[in-house]
Amino acid sequence: MTAKIDNIGVMIRNERLRRGMTQEELGELVGVGKAQISKIESGKGLTIKTITKVLGALGLSASVSLKSEQKIDKRIIGYIVAAINEFAAAHRMTTREASNYLVRFKGVDFLAEHYEAEHLLSFDDSVQDLTRVCLNNGGGIL
Numbered sequence: 362m363t364a365k366i367d368n369i370g371v372m373i374r375n376e377r378l379r380r381g382m383t384q385e386e387l388g389e390l391v392g393v394g395k396a397q398i399s400k401i402e403s404g405k406g407l408t409i410k411t412i413t414k415v416l417g418a419l420g421l422s423a424s425v426s427l428k429s430e431q432k433i434d435k436r437i438i439g440y441i442v443a444a445i446n447e448f449a450a451a452h453r454m455t456t457r458e459a460s461n462y463l464v465r466f467k468g469v470d471f472l473a474e475h476y477e478a479e480h481l482l483s484f485d486d487s488v489q490d491l492t493r494v495c496l497n498n499g500g501g502i503l
Contacts, residue, residue, distance in 0.1 A: 369404070369407065369412060369423075370401055370402045370403055370404035370405075370407065371402070371404075373401060373402055373412075373415055373416075373419070374402040376419050376421065377398075377402075377419065380419070383395075384398040384399055384402070385398075387415070387418060387419070390418035391411075391414045391415055391418050392414070393411075393414075397411075398415075401415060434476075436476075436480075437472075437473060437476045440472070440476060440479075440480050441469060441472050441473065443484070444472055444479075444484065444487050444488070444491065445459050445460050445463060445469075446459075447484040447485075447487065447488055448463060448468070448488050448491050448492075451485075451488045452492075452502050462495065462500060462502070463491065463495065465500070466494070466495035466496075466498040466499060466500035467494060467495070467498045468491045468494050468495050468500075471490070471491065471494045472487075472491070
């Protein structure tokens with residue numbers, strides 16, 4: 362059975378009740394008080410360590426599956442890298458400085474969001490757009 366992390370407190374509560382245990386009894390098995398079990402069952406105070414202890418006390422186990430919800434388009438990455446290099450050259454910065462600046466002032470976000478239009482422009486035009494976006498977001502390069 363798969364469940365979202367949001368539901369783990371409810372699942373723990375249901376299993377505790379199925380076994381006829383009180384929050385105090387489960388708390389004693391885990392080494393925490395009734396109040397902490399109540400927080401866990403309401404979805405608060407959840408840490409991997411705590412969840413592991415509670416699940417162990419109930420004879421259960423869990424696994425975590427990490428998935429990226431967003432597919433990464435290699436064309437966009439290539440374009441962003443090239444645009445960062447052009448921005449760095451135009452503003453006499455190192456690539457690292459330009460990258461940090463563009464991340465901080467939302468230039469990279471702009472490129473990713475508007476890739477379909479920006480990649481059709483010259484790099485000079487893209488650098489001008491990036492400069493304007495960063496200025497609008499508090500950057501200081503002119």
